[in-house]
Amino acid sequence: MAPVLIRKASHEAENQYELSLRQAFEALEPQLRPPFCLTIPNQQEYLQLNRAILYGVLCEPHFAEIHIKHLHAKVTDGYCLFVSLLVRIVNDLYVKLVDSATNQLIWLTKQMIDVLAVGFDGLLFCLLRQIVGGDFSDENIWLCSELVRLFLLKWDSLLEGEPFVLNSALYTFLRLLADHYRFSSNAKLDALKQLEIDFCVKMLREQFHLCLKIGRDLVRLLQDLIDVPEFQAIWKDLVLNPKVFKTPGFSDISQLYHLRTSSRYFLLRITPEMESQLRFLLTHVKFGSQMRYQVWFAKKFLLGPERETLIVDIVRFICCGHHPSNEIIQSDVIPRWAVVGWLLTCCRKNYVAANLKLALFYDWLFFEETMDNIMNIEPAMLLMVYSIPKYIVMTHTLLDFLLLLVENYDVDRSDIIMKGVASAFGALVQKGVVRSLEVLTSCKELYPLLKEKLGRFLSVTKVGFPKESQPRSLACHSSPTVSLPTPTPSPERQPKATREHELTRSADACSLLVSTRESHMDSIESLVQNLGETIRNSSTMGLENLEEVLFSLVRLWSQQPVKSSICPEVVSSKIAKEFELNGYKLFPPLEHLPDAPHHDDEIGSATALIIRTFIFSQDEKMQEMLLSWSKNGFPVGARLLSYASRLAQEADMVKNVMVDINFGENSYSGITILTFHVDGYFSFLNGRKGDSSKSIICTSKIDKEFVGMLVDRAFTAYRCFLTYKRTNLHKEADTSLSKLLFSNLRLCSQWEKKRLKFLFGSIFRHLADLSVSGEDIIKLIVSQLDHADLIDMQLEIGLKKYSIFGESTEIVSHLIKNSLCWNCLEQHKLWGLLRSELAVSKVQVEKIILEFFCSRQLDANTDAIAVGGLLALCNSCAPTPELVGTIMLLPNNVFQDFAAAALATWAVSNASMLFDSLSKFSEKFDDKNGHSTSSITAGITINRSAILWLLDHFNAQGTIGFNILTNLSASIQGEKAAEQS
Known part of the structure; x- marks a missing residue:
């Protein structure tokens, strides 16, 4: 039986590629032991032999030296086939490889470098992609450490064979070092950081002509490393003493600005699996149906305390590494700008959001129409434009950041930045990405100061645009909702002296x-x-x-x-x-009133x-x-x-x-x-x-x-x-945000008697989830506010400016029950608020009344205020069939005339609706199927005061209520009998 190469769950199907390697190994295993056959294999035999040897090296570490010698003896194509098999292992199976196989994979890669195998640079590229950004697991740190050691160990061989693969390594380790340097130290990570620093500094100091091939994104990556002492010296030389790099033709950092970074570098920081999922999202998922795909992607790749930094790399890939065809652009597939907008909402850390926006706008800063691709700058423009007007905060945030970049990114070379951004705006209009910049300059929703700032920039740079209105299609698009990120202030400038x-x-x-x-x-x-x-x-x-x-x-x-x-x-x-x-x-406590003169x-x-x-x-x-x-x-x-x-x-x-x-x-x-x-x-x-x-x-x-x-x-x-x-x-204590809010409210209520009603109103508006239906907060309101303030609150509640009690019938009932132990004044105030809100809310008043009267034995003294409040509430509500039916079925308790009083009030205020509701209620007692009335009404007790009021009312009215009286006759007869006895 062949040794195991990959981990596989019981429910997973066979991996066909792994199966082909294993079958080749099993078929040729006798031939993989010396003495080796000296015959020259044909093409198919050569393919099978390469598969078998590869499987043997990865799964039999103790025979690895023998297998590699066998390969050296039989190779006829400069190891091209063998390396291509290795590349597929890395791309398709790396995350499933058993630990011993990953160790052998690195060893085998070193062997391929030693023989300068055809395509070994592609193999290294694929291995670099398997290092996951923001992942501090032991496995990921191990892979990163092994690869950076490999690049240092094989430095001379790489320079001789494929020097440009060192660029890929530099891009990768600069980016990873920025993440690693932020993370809390441990022994493994400290050792890795030093290795990364050694390699990157060696590249920048000794092979700067190769580093230049990365292009302008090299500057962006170095920005994140200004806190690393070794890179501060590099920064100073890069800006002020570029000749120290001994690179012919390089005399100023602005030369880097004009070198566009190849899209292959952006692939380095996203794994093959991430790439395939992103390309699927951007080529097959319809706009409006993307939510579940985005949630899956976030859970799969972005879940973790440090994974958020990956978002910057993903945005750079979307802008510069994925350019959809015209067919996709014109279809209903989710556009790139919408995905970028969603990713911006995923940022929780300010510096990640700032780096994301920099990645989004980076090519704007140095845009040259003859060299740069307009597709790189399109997502940022469309995200700003399509966020108008519904998500104007997104437009504000991005445009403000762009203008801050123009002013502050490189003050000494501001002419380059202004020219680049102006060229970007001009190209976007010229190529028809937007019809006109008036979509921004004439936008009524845009902050006046920001609009003025943009207009001033366009005027200074003389960016021309036709006087056309915003395209109608903009109105039908939307972008994800976001809160306004923190503005990035411009850095302070130090005076020039020494x-x-x-x-x-x-x-x-x-x-x-x-x-x-x-x-x-x-x-x-x-x-x-x-x-x-x-x-x-x-x-x-x-x-x-x-x-x-x-x-x-x-x-x-x-x-x-x-x-x-x-x-x-x-x-x-x-x-x-x-x-x-x-x-x-x-x-300090706010002992002075806000309108105190001094x-x-x-x-x-x-x-x-x-x-x-x-x-x-x-x-x-x-x-x-x-x-x-x-x-x-x-x-x-x-x-x-x-x-x-x-x-x-x-x-x-x-x-x-x-x-x-x-x-x-x-x-x-x-x-x-x-x-x-x-x-x-x-x-x-x-x-x-x-x-x-x-x-x-x-x-x-x-x-x-x-x-x-x-x-x-x-x-x-x-x-x-x-x-x-x-x-x-409060890690251990069971302290909710609502409790913390109440604690602050109670303290404020001791300071600011004059502003209390505004304080309470504001929390119900802006912190509704923490305050609405909060019993402690409601009790604080009725204990602290006077009648005038409560009336103001009742008016605002009636206008539905906010809610105090919420829409849960159960919670309101529970609150009423608990309020019975409050003092009389507090209860009266509570019922004033309840009346105002329940009269205009969706809370089922009938259920509250039924719960109150049926849940327990009522007490004439304890429950009097609540009963009065319920009666007033009934009077303020319309006599719907549900409410009238509840009143008719109330038990005969200590407050005997409650039901009759409610009916009598409705008879004056809304007689037509009352008797319609009574008619519908009485139909339940109508003998339509020949059954006896007594059998239909068995178990149903109608409220005595309601029946008596009906008798008196209909007697006074003649036969107007004949049908109702007939249907309720059994109950009426019962009431008469009770009276006679």
């Missing part, structure tokens, strides 16, 4: 995502150290210093979140200490700046700072919630105005925190610090949709903080 400053300045200018990290960290540490002195000299300057620290930290952490000497907890402690020493405690801690304070920056960034390290303050007893969550609530309150004031607010003209009072927040947003967006003591008011009109986005983002930030806090502080 040679070292010049090195720092140029390396910084070379990329939006790359900075000389050491100087950046030194600058931040210096700002933090000087914070106390600055505050003592001037409180205004102290706030400006704090904002500069916060902006710098966000840039540092979001662009490349690897290890740094700046610890969030240390920074947070230092900030709190320095402000406290100068008489201000961070996150003090408003939610605007222009250190606390407000911290909260505002976190809302804009939502960076994980910022969350660590907030958590650190929270651990030390600061009411961080309550202050965050209060800020978001007040922002929502002022946003509502703006929305109630019929025209857009012009902040520059101070045309509307009472929006102080909104003005403060809007100004901060544009400061953050543009990477500048504002005047923290007095908000710089924007001169642009701000539309209501934009204001709504800011409010949504504030509550999203608050939710992020709650989630982070629960994960890190």
Whole structure:
């Protein structure tokens, strides 16, 4: 029996390729032992012999040397056939190979390099593709380590035989090193990182002429490695001293910009299985039916804490490695831009989202129509355009990022960047990808500031476009919903002084995502150290210093979140200490009302700046700072919630105005925190610090949709903080987000009596899943709010602006039951709210009434307020057949006249509907089949007060209710008998 080559589950069918190798081995096994036959095989025999030897080498390590000598003796084609068989093993079977076979595969690859076998470069290429990005399993680290060792060990042979395969290795290990450097260290990974650094530095220093063949994406990969000390020196030489690479003709990094990267490099970072699934999705799956394929793909390839970085490689492949035919483009198959949009929503880490957008726009920056392919830039343009108007936030995010790249990617070579992006826009119009750029420049939904920025760029670059409107087809497309990612601020610029400053300045200018990290960290540490002195000299300057620290930290952490000497907890402690020493405690209770004339801690304070920056960034390290303050007893969550609530309150004031607010003209009072927040947003967006003591008011009109986005983002930030806090502080305890929200609400209710109704209203609007039907929250409302505020809430509930109780009949019934132990005033307030909501909701009032009256024995004192509330609720509802039927069947309990009172009220307010419903109810007692009425009504007891009221009412009306009375005659007779007795 042949040894095992692959792992196979019991339910799996035979792999035909593995079967062909095994059968060849079994058939020729006697011939694979010395002495070997000296006859020359024919073509078919030669194929079978190669298969048998390959199977033998992989499955019999102890005979591997004998098998390889046999191959050397019989080879007639420069090992071409044998290598092609090996390549298929790698592509089709690698993930199934048993461990001993994978070891032999690497050994066999080295043998093929030693003999310079035909096609060994393709074999190495396929092996590199099997290293999975973001996978830190032992198997994957082993493969990566073995291959990087192989490239170092066989350096000379590779240079002699196939030097360009070293380019593929460089591309692969640069990309992997960026992931490995972010991951927490362990012995295996540390050893691997050093091997990767040794190989990549050796390539860049000794064979730079080969590295140039990669093209412009070499720069993109090096950007991710600026934190690795060995690469900082390479960056400085690349930018300022290119002659050190001793490559004829290379004199400036801009020469790399003009070299388009071949699509074969993008295949290196996705496995063959990923490639086949992506190509299937993009060639066979109809637009609108892609969800289950996307979910499957995400579970298969993207599930894991570090797998998210793969998304960047996938986007680069989609843009540059997969160009659909015209037939596919014109069909209903899901377009590339839609898949990219979905992948952008999969990004949870800010730096991954930034790298994805850079990958999406990278060819825009250096686009030359004569050299570059317009298909590389098409997905980004169509994603921006087809997101209008339904998913305008996507358009905002991408266009804003592109314009930031234009301004900041390489300031010293900005003319190249501007020319490239202008050429890209021009080619997209000229080739008919879009009819006109007016789809962006005339878009009403686009932020005014962003539209102005785009118009200025197009005007400066003189990009021409015809005056045509947006194509109608755009309206029928959509893209995945996303929340607004964190804007990427432009890096700070250092003044030119010494040679070292010049090195720092140029390396910084070379990329939006790359900075000389050491100087950046030194600058931040210096700002933090000087914070106390600055505050003592001037409180205004102290706030400006704090904002500069916060902006710098966000840039540092979001662009490349690897290890740094700046610890969030240390920074947070230092900030709190320095402000406290100068008489201000961070996150203090809001003892002063927001309209206090001389003090408003939610605007222009250190606390407000911290909260505002976190809302804009939502960076994980910022969350660590907030958590650190929270651990030390600061009411961080309550202050965050209060800020978001007040922002929502002022946003509502703006929305109630019929025209857009012009902040520059101070045309509307009472929006102080909104003005403060809007100004901060544009400061953050543009990477500048504002005047923290007095908000710089924007001169642009701000539309209501934009204001709504800011409010949504504030509550999203608050939710992020709650989630982070629960994960890190309440790992063991059963603490839900709803409980954390209630804790913050209770604290806020002690501070802000005047704004409480807005606070509660905002959580039901923006945190409905955490607040609606929450018993603790509802009890807090009725205990804290006065009657005037409750009336306002009832009006808003009646207008369906939000819901308090939800649409679960069971939950509402349970709440009513629990409220019976509340004090009288709280119960009365509760029933006012219940009446307002249940009258306009889908909750089945009849079930609530039946549950209340039938679940237990009622008490005249304990249940009186609830019964009164139910009666008022009945009066506010229409007498539907279901509700009237329930009233007619209520048990005869302590509140004897409840049913009659409800019927009497309806008889006045909605008599026609009442008697229609009564007629339908009575039909259940109608003897249509000749059965006795008593048998039909057996077991059914009609409410006594309802029957008596009906008798009195119909007696007064004559025969108008004859049919109803006839059908209910059995019950009526029972009532009369009961009265007589």
